[in-house]
Amino acid sequence: MLKCKQIIDLASNSLDTSLPWRIRWEMKLHLLMCKTCHRYLKQLQFIQKAAASINNHCLTISLPDAARKRISDRIKGDQQ
Amino acid sequence: MTPSVTPEPETWLNDYGDMLYRYALLRVRSEATAEDMVQDTLLAGLQGFQNFTGQSAVGTWLVGILKHKIMDHFRKNRHETSTLSETDMGDDLLAHQFDGEGNWQVSLVEWATPDKSLDNEQFWQVFNDCLSRLPKNMADLFMLRTLEDLSSEDCCKVLDLNSTNQLWVTLSRTRMKLRQCLDTHWFDKE
Numbered sequence: 001m002l003k004c005k006q007i008i009d010l011a012s013n014s015l016d017t018s019l020p021w022r023i024r025w026e027m028k029l030h031l032l033m034c035k036t037c038h039r040y041l042k043q044l045q046f047i048q049k050a051a052a053s054i055n056n057h058c059l060t061i062s063l064p065d066a067a068r069k070r071i072s073d074r075i076k077g078d079q080q
Numbered sequence: 081m082t083p084s085v086t087p088e089p090e091t092w093l094n095d096y097g098d099m100l101y102r103y104a105l106l107r108v109r110s111e112a113t114a115e116d117m118v119q120d121t122l123l124a125g126l127q128g129f130q131n132f133t134g135q136s137a138v139g140t141w142l143v144g145i146l147k148h149k150i151m152d153h154f155r156k157n158r159h160e161t162s163t164l165s166e167t168d169m170g171d172d173l174l175a176h177q178f179d180g181e182g183n184w185q186v187s188l189v190e191w192a193t194p195d196k197s198l199d200n201e202q203f204w205q206v207f208n209d210c211l212s213r214l215p216k217n218m219a220d221l222f223m224l225r226t227l228e229d230l231s232s233e234d235c236c237k238v239l240d241l242n243s244t245n246q247l248w249v250t251l252s253r254t255r256m257k258l259r260q261c262l263d264t265h266w267f268d269k270e
Contacts, residue, residue: 003182008174012252016225016232039188044255046194047262050207051226054106058204063101067115068093074119075089078126 002030004037011041015048087129089122096139100146107150107223109211117153121146147228154220154238168215170253173260191267203266210261218254225251 002010010027013019019027031038063071100121104114124145125132132141166172179185197203211219221239224230232244241247 004184005174005178005182008256009249009252012255013248015255016248016251036184036188039190040259043188043191043194043259043263046191047255047258048226050194050198051223053198054204054207054227055103057198058102058106058208060201061102061105062098063115063118064111067101067111067118068097071097071115071119071122072090072093075093075122075126078123079089 002026004030004034007031007034007037007040011037011044014041015044087126089126092122092125092138092142096142099139100142103143103146104150107227108153109216109219109223113153117146117149120149124149150228151238154224164215164217164250168218169250170257170260173257174253189263189267191263194267197266206262206266210258210265213261214254214257218250218257221247221250222254222258 007027007030010019010023014024014027031041097118100118101114104117105111108114108117121142125142128145132138136144177184177186211223214222217239221235224238225235230238232247235241235247236244239247241250
């Protein structure tokens with residue numbers, strides 16, 4: 001029987017790689033019976049989804065004016 | 081087919097400056113480094129414009145150049161990465177969450193409508209704050225793996241990890257700490 005503490009790493013690994021079928025099966029059984037571990041996995045899956053979509057959401061990040069000016073000057077200098 | 085237009089880096093700066101900066105900043109997590117990268121990308125684009133086939137949009141082509149710069153940055157700065165301590169790895173958090181038998185000794189609260197958070201600007205503030213609280217190695221690894229879909233071998237190389245096992249454990253502890261931070265600073269406060 002898998003311990004809850006082992007699920008921490010297995011839940012994370014399941015997001016990165018395909019686990020061996022036996023481990024997958026044991027994990028599935030564990031998650032059926034353990035609400036907390038099930039919740040943990042769901043929350044990791046959400047974090048993963050959120051992180052992957054960060055480009056589409058943090059749209060307010062923009063090049064600061066001072067930086068834009070410095071880059072512009074540098075490009076002009078380079079072109080001459 | 082070679083494009084008949086001449087390169088216009090000033091226009092590129094206007095059109096793609098924000099996009100390139102955002103792309104770089106989310107990965108390198110330093111404003112100064114992100115600025116340097118936008119500049120280097122535009123200069124490289126200017127120099128290498130004859131290689132631009134016009135088969136992709138200029139923006140896509142520039143992002144391709146930027147991606148290389150980002151990977152170079154992580155490779156070059158590899159020696160600056162430091163070994164992660166037990167605290168960095170969240171051993172204390174793990175000990176707090178589990179008893180000696182490996183059973184949960186805390187209960188996890190269900191996150192109510194997490195998908196709604198994705199459209200909330202404040203959520204992203206908290207998300208980025210939580211990333212910043214992580215040791216830089218861990219945040220770098222997590223974002224490179226997630227955003228650049230970097231292979232496990234490349235992750236190990238870039239972050240100077242000895243084995244893929246070390247990589248999986250580090251990723252697991254990174255997610256555990258990130259989950260805890262979001263739980264405390266966002267979902268608990270909704």
